[in-house]
Amino acid sequence: MADHQNNLQNHSDQTSPLIEARGVRKTYSFGAVPVEVLTGADLIVHPGEWVAVLGSSGSGKSTLLHLLGGLDRPDKNGGEICFDGQPISVSHGKRLDGYRNKDIGFVFQFYHLLPELSVFENAMLPGMVGNWLTNRSEARKSAGKLLDSFGLSHRLAHRPGQLSGGERQRVAIARALVNSPRVLLADEPTGNLDAKTGEGILDLLAQRHANGLTLIMVTHDPAVAARATRVVKLANGCVVQSSASE
Amino acid sequence: MCVAMVVTVVSVMTGFLDMLKNSGRQIVGDVIVSSGIAGLPYSDEFLVDLKGLKDVQGATPLIDTIGLLRMPYPRGNQKEVAHVQVWAVDPISLATVTDYANDLYWKPAENAAAALAMAEDDPRKNLSEKILTDGKTLIQSKTGNPGIALGIHVSIGNERQRDGSYRPRYGWFMPENDVTLTVVPVSSQGKIAEPREQIFPVVNEVQTGIYEVDHNRIYIPLKEGQRLLRLDEAPLYDLNAEPDGQGRYPVIGTTPARVTKILVRAKQGVSANSLRAQVETAYASFSKRINADPTRNASMPDYVNVLTWEQQLRDLIAPVEKEREMMRVLFSLIYLVCAGLILSIFWSIVVEKTRDIGILRSVGASRLGVMWIFLRYGLVIGVLGSALGVLLAWLVVRNINAIHEAIGSDAPPTIWIGSFVLTGFFAIGLVYAIWRGKLLRILLWLLATLVMGLIATFLALHHGTLIWDPSVYYFTSVPDQVDWTTAWTTAIGGVVFSVIGAAIPASKAADIDPVEALRYG
Ligand SMILES: Nc1ncnc2c1ncn2[C@@H]1O[C@H](COP(=O)(O)OP(=O)(O)OP(=O)(O)O)[C@@H](O)[C@H]1O
Ligand SMILES: [Mg+2]
Numbered sequence: 040m041a042d043h044q045n046n047l048q049n050h051s052d053q054t055s056p057l058i059e060a061r062g063v064r065k066t067y068s069f070g071a072v073p074v075e076v077l078t079g080a081d082l083i084v085h086p087g088e089w090v091a092v093l094g095s096s097g098s099g100k101s102t103l104l105h106l107l108g109g110l111d112r113p114d115k116n117g118g119e120i121c122f123d124g125q126p127i128s129v130s131h132g133k134r135l136d137g138y139r140n141k142d143i144g145f146v147f148q149f150y151h152l153l154p155e156l157s158v159f160e161n162a163m164l165p166g167m168v169g170n171w172l173t174n175r176s177e178a179r180k181s182a183g184k185l186l187d188s189f190g191l192s193h194r195l196a197h198r199p200g201q202l203s204g205g206e207r208q209r210v211a212i213a214r215a216l217v218n219s220p221r222v223l224l225a226d227e228p229t230g231n232l233d234a235k236t237g238e239g240i241l242d243l244l245a246q247r248h249a250n251g252l253t254l255i256m257v258t259h260d261p262a263v264a265a266r267a268t269r270v271v272k273l274a275n276g277c278v279v280q281s282s283a284s285e
Numbered sequence: 286m287c288v289a290m291v292v293t294v295v296s297v298m299t300g301f302l303d304m305l306k307n308s309g310r311q312i313v314g315d316v317i318v319s320s321g322i323a324g325l326p327y328s329d330e331f332l333v334d335l336k337g338l339k340d341v342q343g344a345t346p347l348i349d350t351i352g353l354l355r356m357p358y359p360r361g362n363q364k365e366v367a368h369v370q371v372w373a374v375d376p377i378s379l380a381t382v383t384d385y386a387n388d389l390y391w392k393p394a395e396n397a398a399a400a401l402a403m404a405e406d407d408p409r410k411n412l413s414e415k416i417l418t419d420g421k422t423l424i425q426s427k428t429g430n431p432g433i434a435l436g437i438h439v440s441i442g443n444e445r446q447r448d449g450s451y452r453p454r455y456g457w458f459m460p461e462n463d464v465t466l467t468v469v470p471v472s473s474q475g476k477i478a479e480p481r482e483q484i485f486p487v488v489n490e491v492q493t494g495i496y497e498v499d500h501n502r503i504y505i506p507l508k509e510g511q512r513l514l515r516l517d518e519a520p521l522y523d524l525n526a527e528p529d530g531q532g533r534y535p536v537i538g539t540t541p542a543r544v545t546k547i548l549v550r551a552k553q554g555v556s557a558n559s560l561r562a563q564v565e566t567a568y569a570s571f572s573k574r575i576n577a578d579p580t581r582n583a584s585m586p587d588y589v590n591v592l593t594w595e596q597q598l599r600d601l602i603a604p605v606e607k608e609r610e611m612m613r614v615l616f617s618l619i620y621l622v623c624a625g626l627i628l629s630i631f632w633s634i635v636v637e638k639t640r641d642i643g644i645l646r647s648v649g650a651s652r653l654g655v656m657w658i659f660l661r662y663g664l665v666i667g668v669l670g671s672a673l674g675v676l677l678a679w680l681v682v683r684n685i686n687a688i689h690e691a692i693g694s695d696a697p698p699t700i701w702i703g704s705f706v707l708t709g710f711f712a713i714g715l716v717y718a719i720w721r722g723k724l725l726r727i728l729l730w731l732l733a734t735l736v737m738g739l740i741a742t743f744l745a746l747h748h749g750t751l752i753w754d755p756s757v758y759y760f761t762s763v764p765d766q767v768d769w770t771t772a773w774t775t776a777i778g779g780v781v782f783s784v785i786g787a788a789i790p791a792s793k794a795a796d797i798d799p800v801e802a803l804r805y806g
Contacts, residue, residue, distance in 0.1 A: 110647055111800045140649020151644045168650035
């Protein structure tokens with residue numbers, strides 16, 4: 040608990056937090072038995088941080104990340120998640136879509152690319168679905184630049200099925216970054232890759248982090264977590280421990 | 286596809302109705318005044334009144350009764366008899382109310398080009414102007430005798446050709462023959478008197494285009510009709526006086542000739558209904574005037590029927606109208622099938638693409654955005670389908686007579702031989718597919734070969750069948766105008782139903798929860 044307090048105070052005096060989750064609860068009721076996955080998780084992330092969320096399987100890491108990314112909502116009266124001082128968990132419809140589209144980028148363990156679209160189209164997807172007036176040429180430019188810097192410029196027209204896992208994950212990261220979000224949420228981005236390829240992905244993230252991107256990364260691998268600037272641990276539905284890794 | 290069907294069928298039916306209504310007007314005028322069997326006296330004076338009305342273009346008196354027509358055929362003593370609807374008319378004024386003069390079938394070609402267009406054996410090539418004038422006056426100019434004009438399908442003598450022209454059959458060219466008409470006069474008390482018959486030379490034949498009419502009606506001069514039916518002028522006897530030596534009563538005047546119907550034609554742009562009202566008022570004041578006149582020997586009947594042509598032809602029009610509406614309803618059910626089809630196809634797409642939709646939602650696609658993807662396809666399918674449907678229907682309807690003709694005649698050898706060649710080609714494809722050992726391809730080629738083979742065989746064996754039997758339908762040609770109101774409503778309906786069909790899966794897609802979709806995807 041002391042650590043937790045410490046965490047709250049550590050950065051608050053430097054900058055205002057970018058993401059702020061307070062007392063977040065999430066219960067899955069599958070059938071008659073409710074499963075309380077998060078019982079009051081707190082997490083504050085400041086701009087420029089790279090936070091790794093560690094935890095055993097089933098501890099609710101993915102659940103927390105989904106909540107932070109606006110893909111899911113906390114329970115009723117189950118706390119609050121704010122982005123840049125604005126609560127997202129009370130937002131509805133449009134606002135939440137815009138949040139997912141512009142403010143954050145999400146990377147999944149299993150890439151989740153659209154198989155019918157080319158690599159390039161996948162990467163610029165957020166630029167296409169955003170809203171009616173999104174600037175496509177901008178998305179096009181940005182997707183091209185990202186894929187280029189990820190070493191994928193020769194595979195633009197390929198389908199995701201023709202790529203290796205590492206390449207797919209890079210496409211997924213390009214997609215997450217195409218609208219220049221302020222935060223990247225990554226759920227075990229290396230979990231499905233061999234160590235060497237995972238290392239490459241982490242290098243890529245590190246480079247983005249160096250350019251000022253805020254990162255929140257879920258992993259169960261302490262070695263991966265070691266790349267982050269701060270590691271928090273999830274147990275019993277709470278963020279129980281955190282430490283600066285540097 | 287569905288749209289094409291609805292539009293074609295309803296167009297033809299509507300064309301039918303329009304044709305029916307149009308020709309109905311051409312045949313009976315706009316408004317019909319009809320009295321009972323006793324007839325209307327003083328019709329000449331009433332006609333003068335009618336023609337004085339500002340909206341009346343023309344009016345004509347006639348007697349409408351039934352009769353028996355003894356035909357000149359077969360050769361020998363046992364002549365055939367047809368029962369006919371007898372119209373005793375004044376042909377000159379009739380032509381101002383109906384299309385009578387134009388409907389006369391036998392006439393020489395109007396110009397050299399028209400003559401050239403006629404087939405070699407068309408009897409009209411050798412007709413003189415006289416036959417037309419005789420028809421227009423109902424007088425045989427050769428003898429000066431009153432003549433008769435027959436509906437073109439009254440006698441067996443006319444055989445309709447594919448191009449719609451007629452050839453004499455069995456050598457019976459009617460305008461060179463006499464027929465005997467028998468009618469039964471009915472007294473004003475409703476008593477049937479001795480039937481009377483008269484021989485008439487056929488002067489021409491009439492083609493109104495409505496089979497019912499052309500098959501039954503004959504035209505004779507009004508005077509003859511009045512005489513045969515005892516509706517002509519007659520001496521009026523004083524039954525209260527003493528009869529003379531031969532038992533005759535003294536004559537104290539004459540009763541006027543009578544007619545049973547008066548047809549009235551409205552001026553351009555005047556509705557039949559408004560004319561009907563005018564005619565009704567005109568009759569009321571006319572009958573009041575006559576009945577108040579003590580010098581008249583006959584009084585006007587109190588009640589006459591004044592009907593518009595639509596009311597008059599109700600029996601003819603109503604069933605077709607009903608049929609069309611039924612078709613519309615039945616075919617509209619096809620809409621539901623289309624919508625259901627789109628719904629189920631889209632539904633399975635949504636189910637299959639749940640994960641992808643989840644991805645779209647996770648990168649920020651809104652519910653509406655996801656919904657719009659599917660609605661858009663529904664819209665595109667609807668618009669494209671409707672456009673194609675209307676186009677197809679338009680092509681079919683505009684060429685319906687040609688298509689009908691094509692179905693009606695033997696398939697040209699090139700087509701069925703071509704079909705066999707195509708079948709052979711498919712068979713080669715089949716052999717190749719067997720050689721390659723691809724099961725799906727074998728199946729597809731097999732299907733194509735079989736279907737094409739069947740089509741080819743059918744075409745080769747096909748010998749013309751006429752679908753459009755003019756004795757079943759009213760008209761001698763198929764209407765070929767697209768009913769645009771129906772086309773538009775059907776097309777819009779098609780679009781709406783496609784979108785509705787797409788909307789349900791689209792809302793399901795919009796309701797997909799990204800986390801769920803990605804977890805199980
Ligand atoms: N939709 C759901 N319905 C019911 N239970 C769920 C649902 N989603 C997650 N859970 C449960 O919530 C718990 C936490 O799941 P979560 O995916 O967040 O774990 P995790 O920490 O990411 O695990 P892993 O490291 O294996 O990915 C698990 O016990 C899981 O069974
Ligand atoms: Mg997980």
